[in-house]
Amino acid sequence: MSPQDTDDQQRLELASEARLPSSEAKKGLWKKLKRGLFMTHTELLGRMDAALKGRVVLDEETLEYLEESLIAADLGVETSLQLVERLKLRSRDTEIANPVALRRILADEISELLITTARPVDMTTGPMITLVVGVNGVGKTTTIAKLTRWLLDRDQAVLLAAGDTFRAAAIEQIVLWGERLGVGVVRQRSGGDPAAVVFDAVQAARARKIDHLIVDTAGRLHTKSHLMEELGKIGRVIGREAKDWHCRTLLVLDATTGHNALAQANEFAKAVDLDGVVLTKLDGTAKGGMAVAIACDLGLPVLFLGVGESPEDLVEFDPGEFAAALFD
Numbered sequence: 001m002s003p004q005d006t007d008d009q010q011r012l013e014l015a016s017e018a019r020l021p022s023s024e025a026k027k028g029l030w031k032k033l034k035r036g037l038f039m040t041h042t043e044l045l046g047r048m049d050a051a052l053k054g055r056v057v058l059d060e061e062t063l064e065y066l067e068e069s070l071i072a073a074d075l076g077v078e079t080s081l082q083l084v085e086r087l088k089l090r091s092r093d094t095e096i097a098n099p100v101a102l103r104r105i106l107a108d109e110i111s112e113l114l115i116t117t118a119r120p121v122d123m124t125t126g127p128m129i130t131l132v133v134g135v136n137g138v139g140k141t142t143t144i145a146k147l148t149r150w151l152l153d154r155d156q157a158v159l160l161a162a163g164d165t166f167r168a169a170a171i172e173q174i175v176l177w178g179e180r181l182g183v184g185v186v187r188q189r190s191g192g193d194p195a196a197v198v199f200d201a202v203q204a205a206r207a208r209k210i211d212h213l214i215v216d217t218a219g220r221l222h223t224k225s226h227l228m229e230e231l232g233k234i235g236r237v238i239g240r241e242a243k244d245w246h247c248r249t250l251l252v253l254d255a256t257t258g259h260n261a262l263a264q265a266n267e268f269a270k271a272v273d274l275d276g277v278v279l280t281k282l283d284g285t286a287k288g289g290m291a292v293a294i295a296c297d298l299g300l301p302v303l304f305l306g307v308g309e310s311p312e313d314l315v316e317f318d319p320g321e322f323a324a325a326l327f328d
């Protein structure tokens with residue numbers, strides 16, 4: 001076994017051990033998720049109560065109201081229709097006695113839909129390069145800080161690359177996060193070539209035996225060809241300099257922007273191969289159901305949820321827990 005192999009193995013072993021969360025940590029995550037989905041949960045239940053008026057008679061009219069409630073909670077039209085269909089089928093075999101039982105069944109069905117579409121990505125095995133894309137202001141840089149915290153908590157060595165060279169303030173912002181979190185940030189002057197930053201960052205990551213290199217990007221989407229050009233150039237540098245590394249592209253979407261975010265997801269998916277989505281700002285919106293629309297309607301795996309502005313405010317997406325937090 002070469003020294004590199006031993007090194008890798010040790011890293012993997014450490015990672016899998018570190019991956020087992022304590023039940024305290026689990027409780028903390030559940031609280032964060034509940035807090036993040038509070039507005040969505042309250043509004044969804046309010047609408048459902050109004051539709052059911054305290055009893056469950058699943059006639060056409062009630063089902064239509066329910067369907068509207070789900071669509072209004074941004075679960076996506078396709079998915080909402082599918083859920084009501086499944087509910088109809090289930091109500092034929094089992095009596096749904098009360099609104100609580102109905103909520104439980106809906107949570108079950110959503111969880112099942114999410115499980116069939118979800119593609120959980122293991123973020124803990126390096127070495128890996130993560131490109132973070134998304135339009136300005138959605139929370140890319142903050143998400144990078146959160147992912148860094150998440151990886152540091154799992155004993156992973158992290159390096160950041162200030163690939164958003166478009167605005168000087170963006171470079172300062174990621175450098176500041178790096179200082180706060182105690183990880184290095186590879187940067188060049190503003191206006192520089194993002195691909196050159198990535199080139200430097202890969203060399204530095206190799207030299208420092210980094211597990212995870214996370215690259216911030218400007219992710220401007222004013223033209224699809226511009227985005228593809230910029231990411232294409234970065235991709236070629238990675239292909240040349242880090243062929244043996246895992247590489248993934250995560251799209252960050254701002255949940256508060258609702259339909260706009262779904263449109264962005266469509267545009268980005270056409271331009272780039274996306275490995276997953278991080279949905280941010282759930283704490284400030286009742287549109288948390290969007291995670292379901294992204295996963296089920298668009299078929300993009302949702303990996304993490306952002307529930308605040310601190311590095312700790314990140315929750316791994318788990319279909320069962322997400323569905324339970326929506327309805328329980």
Ligand SMILES: Nc1nc2c(ncn2[C@@H]2O[C@H](COP(=O)(O)OP(=O)(O)O)[C@@H](O)[C@H]2O)c(=O)[nH]1
Nearest residue numbers: 136137138139140141142280281306307308309
């Ligand atoms: N409430 C809340 N604010 C967030 C969240 N994620 C990011 N933000 C805020 O959104 C703003 C833009 O974030 P930033 O990371 O700079 O976006 P970028 O332009 O995509 O890099 C900042 O004020 C962040 O603090 C989140 O999950 N919840």
Ligand SMILES: [Mg+2]
Nearest residue numbers: 140141164170
């Ligand atoms: Mg930024």
